[in-house]
Amino acid sequence: MKAAAFAYARATSVVNALELLAAHGDKAKVLSGGQSLMPAMNLRLLSPDIVVDIGGLAELRGFAVKGDVLVIGALTRHVDLLGSPEVALHAPLLRDAVAHVAHPAIRNRGTIGGSLAHADPASELPACVVALDATIIVRGPAGERRIAATRFFKGIYETALSPDELLVAVEVPVAGQGSTFFFQEYARRHGDYAIVGLAARAVVAGGRFTDFRLGFFAVGDRPLLATAADKLINASVTAVLLAEAATALADELDPQEDQQASPAMRRHLAAVLLRRCVAALLARPELEAGATR
Template sequence: MKAAAFTYARATSVVNALELLAAHGDKAKVLSGGQSLMPAMNLRLVSPDIVVDIGGLTELRGIAVSGDVLAIGALTRHVDLLRSPEVAAHAPLLRDAVAHVAHPAIRNRGTVGGSLAHADPASEIPACMAALDATIVVRGPGGERRIATAEFFRGIYETALSPQDLLVAVELPLSGEGARFFFQEYARRHGDYAIVGLAARALVGGGQFTDLRLGFFAVGDRPLLADAARKLINVSVTPALLAETAAALAEELDPEEDQQASPAMRRHLATVLMRRCVAALLERPELETGGAW
């Protein structure tokens, strides 16, 4: 199949893009990298009257450290995250995750903003942003506003963006001393959509977690920042405590059944990833299997 007929407009600036979105409302779609939008249009899953191409807006590209924030422009490509020394230094979780996003051809075109705006619950980047406590920067008719990740994702392919809004950047707090990161996913083949995945950021001191953020994906209708992680903060983690936390996590999850996995399988795999994550971050391999000290 091919896309239904549509009008194409190439934005010349962010202001121009916002004018086009204001004029056409929910009949418009924003085109950045096109790796999600174009397949959806070709399958007639979406049929916009007009496509607003923002791909030429260099002002929305780039990665920079400003004060205590790592800022990433919405049109920054996945491959740019892999190559960025700033990301390697301050948000290596993104570098690790992007290596699992589809294949090189997709990573060369796909953008950070496009991934976030698409809001696929099986996508790696949204879960990373939840784990990293990111802020989404949006411009609209009322000016610029900042939205916490927890408030930005609202359901399957649903976000806090209105039809007149444009996602322009992401801001990440710089990692503090003792920060550690973990990323792993289960997929049938490398590059396939994840069956279950986990992106985590932790602060470790004295052999304990002083902070722990577990961002799961492909386990519900949006990335999930697990409440169960609180059980592991500022305590000595034992196999018994980890088993209790795994049970709490399984209760917290509400995964869907699809052709890849049942809800029970996803819950099980999520708890396995949590055990691996905790063992790796604390550098205590015996915790992965619940073994003795």
Template sequence: MKASAFAYARATSVANALELLAVHGEKARVLSGGQSLIPAMNLRLVAPEVIVDIGGLAELRGIVIEGETLVIGALTRHADLLKSSDIVKCAPLLAAAVAHIAHPAIRNRGTIGGSLAQADPASELPACMLTLGASIVVRGPGGERRIAAEEFFRGIYETQLAPQDLLVAVELPVADSGSAHFFQEFARRHGDYAITGLAAQAVLEGDRFAALRLGYFAVGDRPVLAEAAGKLTGVTVTPALLAEASDALSDELDPHEDQQATPAMRRHLARILLTRCMASLLKRPDLQIGGVA
């Protein structure tokens, strides 16, 4: 199919992009890497009247360490995240996650800002933002503001972004040297949207977690920071405790049904991921053998 006719404007600056969005409002869509928008337009699932192409805005591209904060420009492509030594050093979870995003051709075009603004609940980066405690930097008619990742995602393809807003960057705390991470997802084929996935980050003190954040994705209408993590923090994790935390996780998740999985299967896979995550982060293979599921 061919997209419906649309007007096209290539923004010359962030200010110019904001002007264009202010004028066209809901009739406009921002074009970043185009990996979600263009297929949707070609299928005539969306038919924006105006495309505001921000692809030329160099100011939105790049990875910078500012003290204890890692700043990633919205136009930074997945492929750039994958090969950045700063990402490996300061946010290794992201490096692990990005390898699971689709295929090289898509990673070469798709951007972090595009992925977050799209807010597909099955995609990797929104969950990583929750896990890493990111702030989403947004500019709009009222100036610049920061939205905590936990507040940013509101539902399927739904965020705190207003039609006049532009997502310009994300800010992440630089990972502690003592932190550990775990990333795994279950997808039918490599590169597919996950059936269920987990992006986890932890700080270990001896054999216990001083901090643990479990960002699940593809288990509901938005990424979920599992509260069950609390049960596993500050204590020695035993199989019994892990079973208890898994039950709590099952209770707090409200997964959807689709062609790949029933809610029951998603809950089951979420538990499997929790078990594998604990075994990996704590280096305790015993937790996995004869697992909780």
């Protein structure tokens, strides 16, 4: 299939892009990398009147460390996250996650801002920014808004962005002393949509978690910051306590049934990932007992 007829405008600046969005409202769609938008348009799942191409806006691309945050421009491509020394040092969870995103051709075009704005609940990067306690920076006619990642995702393909706003950057707290990370997902094949995935950030001291954030994806209509992690903070983690956390996690999840997995299977795999994550971050392999490989 091919997309329905649409007008095309190539924005010359962020201000120009915002003017175009203000003029056309929800009848406009923003084109950054295009790896989600164009297939949806070709399948007639989306039929915008106009596509606003922001791909040429160099001001929305790149990295900068400002104080205790790493600022990533919205047009920074997945491949740039993979190769960035700043990301490797300050936010290695993003590097680890992007390696699972689709295939090289997609990673060479797809952007972090496009992935977040698309808000696919099976996508890796939304879960990462939730786990990292990131802040999403958006700009609109009224100026700039800062939105916590935990409040940005509202449902399947739904975010806190207004039709006349543009996602311009992501701020990620830099990794501090004792910070450690975990990323893993289950998929039919590498590069396929995840069946269940987990992006986690922790601070470990004296063999205990002093901070622990679990960002699950493909288990509901948006990335989930699991409160089950709270049971494991400032506690001596035992197999019994970990089992209690896994039970609490299952109660939090709201997975859907589809051609890939049943809700029961997704709950089981999420518990497997929880055990595997805790065992890896605490360097206690005995806690992984019972996890499916």
